[in-house]
Every structure is written in structure tokens, then in C-alpha cells.
Amino acid sequence: MAAAVSTQTALSKLQGARALGQLRGVSRAARLFKTATARPSSSSSPAVCSALQLESGVCVVTGGSRGIGKAIALALGAQGCKVAVNYSSSPDKAEEVAHEITQLGGEAIIVGANMGKPEEIDALFKAVTEKWGTVDVLVNNAGITRDTLMMRMKPDQWNDVINVNLTGVFLATQAATKIMSKKRKGRIVNIASVVGLVGNAGQANYAAAKGGVIALTKSVAREWAGRSITCNSIAPGFIASDMTAAIDKKYEEGILASIPLGRYGQPEEVAGLVRFLALDPAAAYITGQTYAIDGGMTMQ
Template identity: 50%
Template sequence: MTDSQQTDAPGGRTVLVTGGNRGIGRAIAEAFLAQGDRVAVTTRNGGGPEGALDVRCDVTDPEQVEAAFATVESELGPVEVLVANAGITKDTLLLRMSEDDWSAVVETNLTGTYRLVKRAAKGMLRQRRGRIVLISSVVGLLGSAGQVNYAASKSGLVGLARSVARELGSRSITANVVAPGFVETDMTEVLTDAQRETIRTQVPLGRYARPEEVAGAVTWLASEQAAYVTGAVIPVDGGLGMGH
């Protein structure tokens, strides 16, 4: 077993999960903690899981992103696994969508992720290893009425990850995308019963995902078993987006 493989084995790595205070991000952070990894989460208002280093960071602010990485590196060591999960929605129909509705979502979901990946890559290149996992959405593959901004931002993550995979692959750095479908989180709880049932009937497995199921795909992509997987889009959507 090579030194690189030993470092990529679960347990003892420094993992950064953005948006790690609730929902999918929290489940991902908890899954890495359960493996024995050193985990930092970024939040806007605090509330990360017990055992994680909670770092305040707004990914739309380049200075806050730099400060967050500096804190994590000082407290836990160089980031070996980055999970870019932080995201927002501002849903409305195209003709009602304001410039701010568009810009805010793209700046957080896509440009914010670019900043995180760029900063993480610096340390990973020095280490000659790393795992980058971007959290997209089935909406980024299928499209969704009323979510032009969100779908565009999440689709953009695929091109970002695949370009990074080509640039950094020779240094044993992988970049992959996980595209969840509808997940039992605070974001889906706001839907009406009728909306939830309509969505459920479109999912071949007939149910919403649990956050832990998305986390399982992420930890696998960060594992030694996935060392030869890069530039991939892994759907965790119950079959909703199959064929895309």
C-alpha cells in the first residue's frame, strides 16, 4: 500500500464540509466524524455537530473563505477532503426573477464553490493528494420550473468538477459530484402535502431520501475504494433523474 493510499483511508484526515449545521451537510459531517476524521464545518450562524470545528464563513466573501481555511489549517491541519455543500434557493418563475434573485443564488452556489475549490486545491497540490466532492442536485440535471437560477448554479458544478478533475488528476486529486434528489430536510418540509405527494409519485423508489443516504455516497467518494473515480456525477435520487 502506498503512502497516498494510507492517507486516503477513512479516519484521521482533515475534512471540511460547508453548510454543515443542518440537513445534508450535517449528516455528511457526522458520517466523517463517525469514521474518526477531523471535521470542520462552515456555518453562517453556528450550530455544527458535536465534535466538529465550527467555523463562521459566508462563501460569498473571499476574505471569509480565506480566513476559514486558515483557521482549519491551524486547528486541524491541511484540508484533505473538501465537501462543498453550502447553497441557497430563491425560487420564482423566470419572468418574475430579479437580478438579485439570480445573482444571489449563482454567487453562493457556484461562485462560492469555485472559491472553496480553488483554495482547497492549493493545499492538496502541496500534499499531492485530495478529495473534492461537490453537492449538486437532480434539478441541475433535469431542470425545474421556477428554479432557473438554482438549476443553472447546480448544473455549473458538474462542469467545474470535471474541469478540476482534468487539471488536478495527475496529483492524485479527485473531483466528483453528488446529485441528490428530494431529501427529508428543512428545505422540503416547507412543501405542501400535495406537492410532496406529487414529487413522491415521480420517484421510482416511491420515497424521499434520508440525509444519511447522501452522506454515504460522499464518504465513499472520499474513500480509498473510490481512488480511481473522478469527474463522476453520482445520483442519489431514487431513480428520479435516471438517464441524465
């Protein structure tokens, strides 16, 4: 009987000690949280004190002449940024975007470059630095498709998509980080795709490229974190465009049924997240992440 009482007493003391330890742990965590969220003192760094104030700078938007790229370029320009609108084959559309940016209060230039050609990517960044001296933000948006079933896909169809959608992102990021690293500051946002997350029949090349962009995003984030360069990616789902407008209604019903929100996204919704990740000081602690903008289609 005495042994049983002794055991109960010991267990009671042990439970009490654990509870006390947990309370102390909670108390310590609360103190740390209070410290972390306290109002910054006057000696705090400007980056912390300026939270909620959008910054502006020199931005490069690849594939910026139409669609999502156009919306991104306009969103950045509306914040007073200097925007280099890259295009591959539509200078007139790029000029229209640049004109709209100036009307919104920003500055803009257009720079033609095929993002699948290294020498043209080098020329793009040379043009930007000659004009404005630096690069603060890179948005890798340019992309192409060469859709067909894998069994019919030619090597050229595979290589074309990989070269523009993945290798082009690597080369542009390499060029931008050389500039950003010197001033220990920069933001990179890669436009991937939900296809890079879940795959899609008839798009093996596109899925491989966009999946590669998501993985590259994480590697860039880790490699350049020490220089205060962040890198994140966005994976859009079905976004309203000329392509979605041309979808046969009988197929569209099935597509919309697979989207919990029951509609296509808008380019401006993607641009809004890019704007936050690229410019807002509140995004300075976010890196290596991929955000799906797909109406809940790929939620887990």
C-alpha cells in the same frame, strides 16, 4: 466452380484467422485482468494495499450545520476525522454538530463564513490550517435558493444564488487545491442537484448554478488528476428536510409518484456516498463523476 471453391476456402481461412485473433485478444484481456486484480505484493504502494480501510484526515464541510451538511459532517467525524463545520448564520446549530462529532470520536471546530464572500472563504481556510495544518477533504455543500419564475427574477436573486452556489464552490476549491497540491493528495466532493441535470421551472438561477457545479467538477478533476486530487459531485433529488415536511399533501402525492422508489431520500444516504468518495481508498480511481441520489427519478 474452382473459383467458387477457392473463394470459399479464402473466406474460411479469413474467418478462422479472425476467430484466432479474437481468442488471442480475449486471452490477452484475461491476462491483463488477472494481473490488475491480483493480490498486491509487499512492494505495492500503501494506498493500494490499504483498500477497504477507511482513511481519516482534515475535512472542511461547507454549510455543515444542518440538513445534508450536518449528516456529512457527522459521517466524516464518525470515521475519526477532524471536521471544520462551516456555517453562515447558525453558530448554535454548528456547535451542536461539533459536539456530536466529538462524541463519535472525531474532532471538530466551527468556522463562520458566507460562501458568497471571497474574503470570508479565505478566512475559513486560514482558520483550518492554523488549527490542523492542512486540508485533506473538501465537501462543497453550502447553498441557497431564491426561487421565482424567470420573468420575475431580479438580478440580485440571480447573483446571490450564483455567488454562493457556484462562485463559492470555485473559490473554496481554489483554496483547498493550493493546500492539497503541495502533498499531491486530496478529495473534493461537490453537492450539486438533480435540478442541475434536468432543470426546473422557477429555479433558473439554482439550475444554472448546480449545472455549473457539475461542469466545474469535471474541469477540476482533469486539471488536478496529475496531483492525485479527485473531484466528484453528487446530485441529490428530494431529500427529507424541513422543506419537504412542509409540502402540501396534495402536491406530495405527485412528487412521490415521480420517484420510482416512492419515498424521499434521507440525508444519511447522501452522507454515505460522500463518506465513500471522500475517505475510502477504493474511491481513489473515481474522479470527474456525478452521482444522482434521487430514488431513480432521473434515470435514463
